Amino acid sequence: MPAPSSAPAPIYDRLVDEQGDVLSDVREAAQEAERTAEDVLDFGRPADAAEQSN
Secondary structure (H helix, E strand, C coil), X not given: CCCCCCCCXXXXXXXXXXXXXXXXXXXXXXXXXXXXXXXXXXXXXXXXXXXXXX
C-alpha cells in the first residue's frame, strides 16, 4: 500500500535539491509542446466543419 501523500519524503527532497525538480520540468515541457502543437495544427476552421467534410 502506498504511503499517504502527507508522509515526509526525505529521499525525494534530497534528489530535488541535488538534481532539480525533474517532474516539474517535464510537466512544463509537455505543456509547452502541447501549446506548440495546438498552434501548428490550428487550420483556422471549427472542428465541426472538418468532421462534416469527411
